[in-house]
Amino acid sequence: MSAREAAARVRPDVIPEPSLVARLLNSRNFLGFIFMLPLAILLLVFLTYPLGLGVWLAMTNQRIGGEGFFIGLANFEFLVRDDVFRLSVFNTVLYTVIASVFKFGLGLWLALVLNERVPFKALIRAVVLLPWIIPTVLSAIAFWWIYDSQFSIISWSLVKLGLIDEYIDFLGRPNWARASVIIANIWRGIPFVAISLLAGLQTISPTLYEAAVLDGASPWQKFRYVTFPQLTPIIAVVMTFSVIFTFTDFQLIYVLTRGGPVNSTHLMATLAFQRAIPGGSLGEGAAIASAMIPILAAAILISFFGLQKRKWQSE
Amino acid sequence: MASVEIRNVFKAFGSTEVLHGVSVDIQNEEFVVLVGPSGCGKSTLLRMIAGLEEITKGDILIGGRQVNNLPPKDRDVAMVFQNYALYPHMTVFDNMAFSLKLAKAPKAEIQERVQRAAEILNLSDYLERYPRQLSGGQRQRVAMGRAIVRDPLVFLFDEPLSNLDAKLRVQMRAEIKALHHKLRTTVVYVTHDQVEAMTMADRIVVMHDGIVEQVGDPITLFDTPDNLFVAGFIGSPAMNLIPGRIGRRDGRVWVEARAGVRLPLRPNAPGQQGQEVVYGVRPKSFQIAPSPGDDTVDMTVGVVEPTGDEIEVIAKVAGEQVCAVFTDRLALKPEQTVAVRPQLDSVHLFDAGSGKRLVA
Ligand SMILES: Nc1ncnc2c1ncn2[C@@H]1O[C@H](COP(=O)(O)OP(=O)(O)OP(=O)(O)O)[C@@H](O)[C@H]1O
Ligand SMILES: [Mg+2]
Numbered sequence: 001m002s003a004r005e006a007a008a009r010v011r012p013d014v015i016p017e018p019s020l021v022a023r024l025l026n027s028r029n030f031l032g033f034i035f036m037l038p039l040a041i042l043l044l045v046f047l048t049y050p051l052g053l054g055v056w057l058a059m060t061n062q063r064i065g066g067e068g069f070f071i072g073l074a075n076f077e078f079l080v081r082d083d084v085f086r087l088s089v090f091n092t093v094l095y096t097v098i099a100s101v102f103k104f105g106l107g108l109w110l111a112l113v114l115n116e117r118v119p120f121k122a123l124i125r126a127v128v129l130l131p132w133i134i135p136t137v138l139s140a141i142a143f144w145w146i147y148d149s150q151f152s153i154i155s156w157s158l159v160k161l162g163l164i165d166e167y168i169d170f171l172g173r174p175n176w177a178r179a180s181v182i183i184a185n186i187w188r189g190i191p192f193v194a195i196s197l198l199a200g201l202q203t204i205s206p207t208l209y210e211a212a213v214l215d216g217a218s219p220w221q222k223f224r225y226v227t228f229p230q231l232t233p234i235i236a237v238v239m240t241f242s243v244i245f246t247f248t249d250f251q252l253i254y255v256l257t258r259g260g261p262v263n264s265t266h267l268m269a270t271l272a273f274q275r276a277i278p279g280g281s282l283g284e285g286a287a288i289a290s291a292m293i294p295i296l297a298a299a300i301l302i303s304f305f306g307l308q309k310r311k312w313q314s315e
Numbered sequence: 316m317a318s319v320e321i322r323n324v325f326k327a328f329g330s331t332e333v334l335h336g337v338s339v340d341i342q343n344e345e346f347v348v349l350v351g352p353s354g355c356g357k358s359t360l361l362r363m364i365a366g367l368e369e370i371t372k373g374d375i376l377i378g379g380r381q382v383n384n385l386p387p388k389d390r391d392v393a394m395v396f397q398n399y400a401l402y403p404h405m406t407v408f409d410n411m412a413f414s415l416k417l418a419k420a421p422k423a424e425i426q427e428r429v430q431r432a433a434e435i436l437n438l439s440d441y442l443e444r445y446p447r448q449l450s451g452g453q454r455q456r457v458a459m460g461r462a463i464v465r466d467p468l469v470f471l472f473d474e475p476l477s478n479l480d481a482k483l484r485v486q487m488r489a490e491i492k493a494l495h496h497k498l499r500t501t502v503v504y505v506t507h508d509q510v511e512a513m514t515m516a517d518r519i520v521v522m523h524d525g526i527v528e529q530v531g532d533p534i535t536l537f538d539t540p541d542n543l544f545v546a547g548f549i550g551s552p553a554m555n556l557i558p559g560r561i562g563r564r565d566g567r568v569w570v571e572a573r574a575g576v577r578l579p580l581r582p583n584a585p586g587q588q589g590q591e592v593v594y595g596v597r598p599k600s601f602q603i604a605p606s607p608g609d610d611t612v613d614m615t616v617g618v619v620e621p622t623g624d625e626i627e628v629i630a631k632v633a634g635e636q637v638c639a640v641f642t643d644r645l646a647l648k649p650e651q652t653v654a655v656r657p658q659l660d661s662v663h664l665f666d667a668g669s670g671k672r673l674v675a
Binding site for chain 1: 366
């Protein structure tokens with residue numbers, strides 16, 4: 001027993017001054033900092049560094065195997081006047097908006113259906129998840145067959161049904177190609193939206209619906225006034241992720257069209273890759289990729305405000 | 316305002332039948348409590364009145380109209396759920412106004428009716444709050460407010476007080492009763508708490524395993540329980556039930572319990588010599604006798620629990636555990652044997668086989 005502890009024993013009103021280490025170990029802020037440090041370092045090394053490097057590359061004229069110099073915003077100035085880049089921005093926005101709207105609509109509808117009493121529920125839920133579990137490349141190849149100009153099952157069926165005379169060249173004409181890749185993306189993205197929203201639906205207490213029924217609500221009114229308002233927080237999360245995934249999509253396009261025909265399905269991600277790796281212009285590719293950052297940041301900001309606690313939500 | 320008639324109603328979930336022919340007549344403006352142990356089918360019956368469960372067999376009539384196939388919203392009943400089921404994303408005002416808004420009532424009328432309900436329930440200061448910002452008792456009141464605003468034919472309550480603490484429960488009990496007095500709407504109230512049933516009901520329906528054991532006003536159920544189940548269920552502490560056989564000799568009647576102990580009966584008591592019966596006596600129907608006699612029985616004291624204004628004694632009579640409550644401040648000690656005199660007028664006899672009350 002130290003002298004001070006002894007003193008404290010004798011006169012209990014004297015609280016002994018704790019040592020610096022003891023105080024630090026009792027400080028929430030200090031402990032929080034210490035516990036976060038390992039993760040912070042990991043994030044710094046594996047996230048911030050590549051991001052920083054990418055942004056730096058975007059401001060050089062680095063080529064593969066060559067030397068690069070800092071050229072400021074010259075890459076961006078060039079891109080602003082580059083028709084292909086501008087087309088890719090248009091494509092990306094179109095792709096994201098249309099695909100996200102359909103993914104949301106169909107995903108919500110599927111979630112609502114699966115939340116009802118349906119036979120073979122577990123089986124159906126597993127099936128719904130399939131498009132999401134299969135590797136993208138695999139499903140993209142499957143779609144490639146479906147859209148093939150000679151072997152397309154869609155064209156074959158339509159011809160057999162007598163609805164069309166000639167096979168459709170799905171991936172060979174710009175607007176057909178756009179629609180085709182968007183449909184493939186929607187197919188792949190629905191499970192994530194549906195299953196997440198289903199999880200949200202299942203947190204809503206069934207007695208609320210019974211109360212609403214007694215209050216005189218029709219099925220639509222139940223959805224409009226009970227389900228939807230309570231689902232908004234999870235919708236915000238799910239759609240943020242969905243928009244980010246869609247906006248940065250690469251695999252599907254790369255397998256299906258490689259950006260063709262005549263760049264009509266090039267997204268910013270595929271264009272960045274094409275310019276940087278096959279094209280060798282690392283700096284320019286990095287600039288295209290960097291141009292996605294502000295748009296993504298805006299999307300995240302919007303959803304951040306969308307995600308803020310509504311007044312009715314509990315802490 | 317309306318009567319509710321339940322006629323020989325059955326309910327089966329898949330192949331399990333949980334209600335086996337229930338009939339109850341509920342008068343207009345009556346406060347009827349359905350009471351029974353957990354799982355006996357009270358909520359199921361209530362939900363069938365509301366239209367939330369289908370009727371497997373039988374009829375339910377509200378205000379003389381058969382409602383078997385009427386959707387819930389057309390039955391004009393309001394329900395208060397055990398967990399309140401308030402819409403978490405709506406303010407108190409919107410919660411109460413929801414049904415009126417759906418019915419497309421004019422704004423001014425909605426405003427007025429909600430305000431009035433809020434005044435009755437002391438909620439006027441909370442109209443802009445969300446449910447999560449309210450205490451349990453306030454939420455309970457909002458749930459009632461939501462029902463009142465609708466001005467329904469029948470109020471249905473499903474254990475509305477079971478999530479509240481004991482003190483608040485007593486307070487809300489009184490408030491609900493006062494509310495019924497004011498609004499005079501027919502009420503069907505479910506609880507498994509017999510004290511709640513006794514204090515609130517005009518009439519009580521005692522249910523057990525999907526059947527109705529007895530229907531009657533609280534005093535009738537307490538004084539003349541029809542069967543062993545009602546006898547043991549109504550009253551707190553519960554009635555003491557001691558098995559034995561009727562003995563008769565020389566104009567005297569008694570029940571012979573285990574070890575030859577004789578439990579006194581009044582001379583005109585029913586039952587034949589040798590009949591197997593259950594002798595029922597309420598804890599408060601014992602009196603201490605100065606000395607043993609023909610009308611007394613020996614009681615061996617076990618635990619003595621003074622509550623202040625009375626003394627609760629857990630004891631043994633004829634080898635059976637019994638509970639006795641005395642209002643006198645007696646100095647009883649454990650292991651002590653005293654002679655007690657059961658009040659013969661309030662002794663109940665039940666047939667041991669059927670459990671039915673024996674009547675003279
Ligand atoms: N949806 C259902 N499917 C199958 N069985 C059910 C269903 N709902 C209730 N039951 C069964 O019906 C019986 C009566 O249930 P009910 O909820 O009416 O009991 P209760 O009297 O309200 O009990 P408690 O006091 O515990 O609320 C129970 O045995 C229960 O298991
Ligand atoms: Mg219940």
